[in-house]
Amino acid sequence: MKLHEYQAKEIFASYGIPVPPGKVASTAEEAKAIASGIGKKVVIKAQVHVGGRGKAGGIKFADTPGEAAKVASEILSMEIKGLPVRKVLVGECLEVLEEYYL
Numbered sequence: 001m002k003l004h005e006y007q008a009k010e011i012f013a014s015y016g017i018p019v020p021p022g023k024v025a026s027t028a029e030e031a032k033a034i035a036s037g038i039g040k041k042v043v044i045k046a047q048v049h050v051g052g053r054g055k056a057g058g059i060k061f062a063d064t065p066g067e068a069a070k071v072a073s074e075i076l077s078m079e080i081k082g083l084p085v086r087k088v089l090v091g092e093c094l095e096v097l098e099e100y101y102l
């Protein structure tokens with residue numbers, strides 16, 4: 001079974017597990033609108049079925065909706081480990097205190 005991060009977060013949310021605000025986008029304009037709705041610094045994350053997205057340059061931050069559009073369009077034109085990026089998750093940028101891998 002392969003799930004994208006945004007799909008996993010939707011499933012968590014449907015069972016009442018708290019997840020940070022965020023939505024999936026397939027265009028720069030959609031990413032801009034989502035960033036605008038979040039209203040603070042966002043993270044733009046390539047949705048591809050591989051790990052190491054950050055190390056491959058597929059995860060970037062944006063301070064404004066305009067910057068979110070620019071960063072999303074860059075990530076949406078990437079291939080990561082041979083997989084074209086067709087969607088990005090635009091989420092609230094959080095202060096990461098601890099990180100776990102399951």
Ligand SMILES: Nc1ncnc2c1ncn2[C@@H]1O[C@H](COP(=O)(O)OP(=O)(O)OP(=O)(O)O)[C@@H](O)[C@H]1O
Nearest residue numbers: 043050051052053054055059091092093094095096
């Ligand atoms: N919502 C967020 N707010 C702040 N930082 C984030 C957020 N999501 C991801 N990051 C940062 O980006 C890094 C990479 O994200 P993530 O671990 O989800 O992707 P990955 O595919 O496992 O990439 P990598 O192998 O580079 O860790 C995280 O370790 C964290 O530092």
Ligand SMILES: [Mg+2]
Nearest residue numbers: 051052053054
């Ligand atoms: Mg990681």
